Amino acid sequence: DVKVTQSSRYLVKRTGEKVFLECVQDMDHENMFWYRQDPGLGLRLIYFSYDVKMKEKGDIPEGYSVSREKKERFSLILESASTNQTSMYLCASSLSTRGGKETQYFGPGTRLLVL
Amino acid sequence: AQKITQTQPGMFVQEKEAVTLDCTYDTSDPSYGLFWYKQPSSGEMIFLIYQGSYDQQNATEGRYSLNFQKARKSANLVISASQLGDSAMYFCAMTISNYKLTFGKGTLLTVNP
Secondary structure, three states, X not given: OOOEEEOOOEEEEOOOOOEEEEEXXXXXXXXXXXXXXXXXXXXXXXXXXOOOOOXXXXXXXXXXXXXXXXXXEEEEEEOOOOHHHOEEEEEEEEOOOOOXXXXXXXXXXXXXXXX | OOEEEOXXXXXXXXXXXXXXXXXXXXXXXXXXXXXXXXXXXXXXXEEEEEEEOOOOOOOEEOOEEEEEEOXXXXXXXXXXXXXXXXXXXXXXXXXXXXXXXXXXXXXEEEXXX
């Protein structure tokens, strides 16, 4: 079974804090993704990575950065958290088998509240 | 650009009955993949079923089947013999070989006992 874990289910931070969200997958997947999910807006891709140290911007990268130093770990960084970054953050991973059409497997999500 | 439309914000079904959740998509790319995910109130996004644009047969996974009508650009999810545990948000999603999944807004399914 594919296992994607996220470091926290719930997180409360203050405006201006630096926030790290960690994601780990145990299936040797090449691709990893970070999404945020907001009511009425659905899921939106923030960043993804198709290899170690490689990253690509998604649809809403502003205010975020990512790090992938090891294949199994993909971190999302909020350099200076703002209240509009309060959201549900979902990490996903996929194996490169269908030329970019692979099934993505998701972690349990992190509900972040920025005060 | 690719787009997914789910026109049913909410659906109700009686336990043990079948239900169809609608999904239409829009893309000019001939090669694409279609997915359905389930999201219970706990928040985790659970993969249910995949259909490739060149697949000749409709995908099936247990009680889930995907009614793929390419000419109409629709990819409806059919859940047979609904169970109380099927109550959740359901998302249709698509990718066009660029790793990016585009999601619809979702349909909230409620299964009544």
